[in-house]
Amino acid sequence: MPSLGSDMEAGTLVEWLIKPGDIVKRGDIVAVVETQKGAIDVETFEAGVVEQILVPVGEKVPVGAVLALIRSEGEAAAAPPPAPVPVPERPQPQAPIVTPGRARISPAARKHAGELGVDLAGLTGTGPGGAVTLDDVERAAQSAKLKPPTAAERHAAMRQAIGAAMARSKREIPHYYLGTTIDMSRAMAWLQTENERRPITERLLHAVLLLKAVALAVRQVPELNGFWINGESRPSQDVHVGMGISLRGGGLVAPALHQADSRSLDELMAGLRDLVQRARTGSLRSSELSDATLTITHLGEQGVDTVYGIIYPPRVALVGFGRVLERPWSVNGKIESRPLLQATLAADHRASNGHRGGLFLTALDRLLQEPEKL
């Protein structure tokens, strides 16, 4: 069956014009074959005597199938060796850029690592060029599950993170410090009276008074409430005050009490209790950890008089409180013993200046002289 075109795969024999014994010469039409395009004459390129018809009328055979045998003079030329099948070589695209030191992590891997909480640093990649792939992240997550970090490892990691943040803060933020002494007699007296009326479980700590006062005071100096990002001040509409809470084994977190300026003292107390408990059990939400718009470090219980703090970036202020201590104080020209508190403000000089910082401390003082209004 002759090939008549690359899209011809087979043909159907519809008519034989020869029979065994016939003499044929080169070019004689010997059969008619039906194809998808129509009936085509088949010629013989061999001369000789027809010996045998192999394909009957009506049969469809593929291209190359022998249709009939013709006995000719001499032998046909030997078939040449088959052509080697070439393997096409792909042209290489531009070799990808490899920047030394830049991690090669696929976007999908990066996203998944975030979801699973897998630390990408130190992962070896098995993708092209050593890139970290989804599979690599999965495997790391699996092995992390099998081998959860010890408390010591977790604490070590946390101390490292805190250290990095504090170093960065000291490096990048131009701190200025202001301090003031606040007469807490009214506040403490009010608190005592308040707490006597309440069951033990609902008693307020003076820290909550400080917290609320800070939240209200910062509304008057809004540039202290918010962030410094990419060279510009980004003050926040909301006041979420972060309370520094120390953890056993070292470590410090400052989860936010949201909308601290508009919550009651009771709400703040409940919120604070909840945060402390969850901080100590490690079940704080990530939004709580990052949402604080300014932070308070209260180290009175540790016996500290004055806190000179380091701002937790990217915030622009940190309010520090020491212990409330009875001390001599000049009241109307006479020396009396009063419960005094050292309040400090550490602030980012890019976002505010001493004048404004001073206004904040003044406001804070004033608020704490009217504790019933907090």
Added chain:
Amino acid sequence: MTLSAVASSTSQTEHEVKLLREMLLIRYFEEKSAELYTQEKIRGFLHLYIGEEAVAVGAMQSLRPEDAVVSTYREHGHALARGLSADSIMAEMYGKLEGCSRGRGGSMHLFDARTRFYGGNAIVGGGLPLAVGLALADKMQARNQVTACFFGEGAVAEGEFHESINLAALWQLPVLFLCENNLYAMGTALARSESQTDIHLKAASYQVPSEAVDGMNVLAVEEATQRAAAAVRAGEGPYFLELRTYRFRAHSMFDPQLYRDKAEVEEWKKRCPIATLSQRLRQEGVLTDESLTRLEAEVWAEVDASVAFAEAGTWEPVEELTRFVYSERLAP
């Protein structure tokens, strides 16, 4: 390589035998190609020149080595008559490195710088503007050369024909337009595609001297193309010849010829240019049965040798695939 017919009758008969030989070479080469195609040695499309040999052979007599030839996909006859070796054409159709186009072109794209053979074009009408350009270059460089442009009658329906002949006439360029009218553009008969079937009249309307010629008679073709080429070479501008001929085989291999009658084919076969010339030469005693048989055997041997050459040829290494997209700069 080509000699024009000279007055002496001995030279004339020698010349006619040469013409017969050249036509036989084309005929046997094409028949062998058909066989090889059915055996899948030659692939793609195969367009055979069987029946039209007088046109290529007759026309080439009037061309000089410095002239240019532009052809179509039905080009094996033109290529052989122009002087490309049967070896190089067969190897090209096999796709071998030793082919005239390094195997890169195949049956429809034969090119040869030595003989100024500019292809081989698979687009009907695609070569006409090229021929106009080659002639333009000759005229601008004051070279007294002719560009012969072969095309089928199907091409005169394409806009490119009209644009090209108009431009050649407007700028008086040395193009010899050779229209091979074999009455069928693939499967479409001339009368079904042209409102004016006297094709040479179309050329005349562009103010180009034009004639119709009996394309089945190699001497008539030779005489007409001599006159036409002389006129072009003398700077008289383009010339147009309509060569009336017929292909005895289908348009290409996979064509059941539903569009024409077998009886019509048989009628035209009676006017076969090879049969008529060899018969006349036998009648005049120029050839005997033996000398004719010997001649045929010689030609077959040349064709068989080209097959052996192609079979023994090499495949271009695949690593070289992306060569010849842009010119390769010679190392300084």
Added chain:
Amino acid sequence: MNTIKTTYREAVREAIREAIRQDSRVFLMGEDVGRYGGCFAVSKGLLDELGPERIRDTPLSESAFVGAGIGAAMGGMRPIVEIMTVNFSLLALDQILNNAATILHMSGGQFNIPLVIRMATGGGRQLAAQHSHSLEGWYAHIPGIKVLAPATLEDARGMLWTALEDPDPVLIFENALLYNLEGELPADAGPVGIDKAKVLRSGTDVSLITYGGSLYKTLDAAERLAGEGISAEVLDLRTLRPLDTPAILASVAKTHRAVIVDEGWRSGSISAEISTRLMEGAFYELDAPVARVCSAEVPMPYPKHLEQAALPQAETIVQTVRQLVGGHG
């Protein structure tokens, strides 16, 4: 250094004039290049200066005169064929693709085609759907030709000579809105390379990759972004085939963000090719997906407000960059 005040149009004219004067094989042919002085007045005066043999008016036969350019190039000339605009080049597409781009290959390396085809391109003049195409990206798909998009005066002046010296067919696309562009050129300005992109404005936050008529909108956008604190690098591709991939990758390796500005229709455009090359070669350098500002996929409408809405604008580039860069946490 001695500079002259000139326009893009005059720079192209000078390039043609110089080429014809210096090389006897060079000539210009196309519709209305002679008596009319060129549809965009590029060849104004050249017929009188250089004569009708070298400045040839052709009939309206794109296929024939482009094919004749190919044949003449094969016959030893160095033609500059001017197709009035890319919109008309479609009539000669068979000659460009099936002959100019392929004869070298089909002939196994025997015949090269040292032809230059110049065409005006681009929209923005309310010429509606059939006269506003930007198809240089489409042509850049074809192996066997080179595609240039000169956007600066230096390139308008200097690319033609280099293209004429190239042994293979070169298509030069001149955005029609650039012809009036004014500026200064060194008095001895000469040929420039045609295979490398050029950083016209250095930056660190984003790479703006563009060519041709969109270049000045992109530079404009970069200037505005600088005022917003965003440092944009502007890369003029200059050549669309072959694309200068190393330059594209190097720029984005530096900035980690890319916006491609391309007057072609978005889908399957050259911006898609560049984006893919960035993905292939600089995947891990990217901090954000590659963005594109292209023409809207609509046949160009006639009224000005719709046409301007369809075309890339500096404002769109600025907004795209802001979205890409913004949102730092």
